[in-house]
Amino acid sequence: MSRRVVVTGVGAVTPLGVGAPALIDRWTAGECGIEDGMGRCDAFDPADLLSRKEVRRSDRFTQLALIAAGEALEQAGWEDGAIEPERAGCLIGTGIGGIGTIEANHTVLTEQGPRKVSALSIPMLMANAAAGSVAMRHQLKGQCYGTVSACAAGAHAIGAGMRMVQYGDADACVVGGSESALTPLSIAAFGVMAATSPTGMSRPFDARRDGFVMGEGAGVLVLEAEEVALARGAQPLGYVTGYGATADAHHITAPEPSGEGAARAIRAALADAGVEPEDLVYVNAHGTSTPMNDRAETEAIKAALGDHAPNVPVTSTKSAIGHLLGAAGAVEAVATLLALRAGVVPPTIGWAEADEGMDLDYSPQAKPMAARTGADRELAPVGAASGPGVANGASGSLPDEDSGGRIGISNSFGFGGHNAVICMEAS
Secondary structure (H helix, E strand, C coil): CCCCEEEEEEEEEECCEECHHHHHHHHHCCCCCCECCEECCCCCCHHHHCCHHHHHCCCHHHHHHHHHHHHHHHHHCCCCCCCCHHHEEEEEECCCCCHHHHHHHHHHHHHHCHHHCCCCHHHHHCCCHHHHHHHHHHCCCCCEECCCECECHHHHHHHHHHHHHHCCCCCEEEEEEEECCCCHHHHHHHHHCCCECCCCCCCCCCCCCCCECEECEEEEEEEEEHHHHHHCCCCCCEEEEEEEEEECCCCCCCCCCCCHHHHHHHHHHHHHHCCCHHHEEEEECCCCCCHHHHHHHHHHHHHHHHHHHHHCEEECCHHHHCECHHHHHHHHHHHHHHHHHHCEECCCCCCCCCCCCCCCECCCCCEECECCCHHHCCECCCCCCCCHHHHHHHHCCCCCCCCCCCEEEEEEEECCCEEEEEEEEEC
């Protein structure tokens, strides 16, 4: 059995605001959610959307996942009985899990002793807490687990959920990633390993890039078998058509310089989707703003796409929201699908100075996206970046009339040498 997998709902909480429309509208408009060198979700107050009990019993990374999942499921139109609970899975990735809970309770331990440590510490800090909490809240009784693969965790969750639905192990799967690691220990640890930007600026692919900017947030997608979604009257936003995952087996934190492992993941995703490099109209890059990653990713894209590489816009969501670690792949997949539907290439904010040998189209300003694939590609009409085209793509109503068939990929690469690429098509 191999079924087509559709996306029927998306949700996001990012430094650009609460909700997927805020992510795509503000990014496409060239707005940046990074302030004082951090990508914080300042507009997010868990008490506004969650019960007092849920807030008290969950870490912030779980709270972010619950809000994003709620948005995605509402858009998908899941009513009671819409999907058989036992046929619905839930996979939510994270890179670090409840580090805020760990740090807070370590302080309690050292200052007040072990008897004062919260009895909720373990269920709050465990990496699978977000997946379990989303499943419990929405009664998702199929396969449920958390993917933990650093910055590729969200993409791995999407890929695994796609396979689950594709092969008939589930009719639907709620997938995504969540992270909230803006804590003293995490900030210090990334800083001393020279991974983060000392200037507090996220400038992917720019010659002046000097490290990533940490952020927090969550992204969730609702995946369903196409026939199941259509039978219940759902309107698909698009398709998850391909998934490729590889390992560098090179270094625990540094990418393989040639991008060979990442290139294999891109090729695998395209082959899985049954498309050629010439079919792509957009690449959502991992684009961390680190010297090594951005160069290796550029090499990977060139190797995988060949002569077509210079023709495809390559932009980084991290230029607008920072690096969301384990949530990055899921948030960026949401952004990729909505960009394909809107027909607008969101910008790589801050890119201004080309680096030697890095000569792809990094698009520092929003521009129209190709409407058709292959040799007959045409440009979609340009609308206001935050106008109806983008809003419709985010809300699930009709997208730009030429959006059908636009194909793009979202790249995610993580510490440990993890590479995951998702291929998506707008409906």
